[in-house]
Amino acid sequence: MTRGWVRLAGHLDPGECAALAKPETLPWSRMAPKVGAITQHGWFAQMLFHQAPVPVQTLGALVLTAVSAAMDQKLPDWNEVTWQRYEAGRGHIDPHRDQARYRGLILIVTLSGEAEFTIFESRDPPVVVDRWTTGGGDMVLLRGADLGAPGVRCPLHAVGPPAADRLTVTVRHNERGYGRRAAY
Secondary structure (H helix, E strand, O other), rough: OOOOOOEOOOOOOHHHHHHOOOOOOOOOOOOEEEEEEEEEEEEEEEEEHHOOOOOHHHHHHHHHHEEEEEEEOOOOEEEEEEEEOOOOOOOOEEEEEOOOOOOEEEEEEEOOOOOOOOOOEEOOOOOEEEEEOOOOOOOOEEEOOOOOOOOOOOOEEEEEOOOOOOEEEEEEEEEOOOOOOOOO
């Protein structure tokens, strides 16, 4: 995680992705169209990690245990799960860093659909460091605040509009507590 991100392409199969789906009883909410200078379009649904479906908790525990062991560091426990839905041709989020309240590791799984995922060195001027098309079954691990060294932040990243609807699930540790001032 020395660069601040890792992509695990095609890590999960379609059945595993389906098991990570949002509970049907959990309603979608529209993302704020603008947060500071960042524009975004899509929907989200959130819940406490320990109330999430068992497959989400199991994957989260496996990833957190493996990364903690690899880094020889106890990472903060997950406490927040967010599902995101991005509409074909419109859904996106401009270059941004997840808020500093998201500590430790950030796990993003693309459940279905494809979109361009870009890591930037800077926003203005835009300097691209890495770019790929993320697809169903891909996992992206991002460094959260203070992971590896005090004061480091999540890498500047963006997600472009998908060609077809895209669904993701994100697992994080929110130091302010679940749902407090979510970035969406």
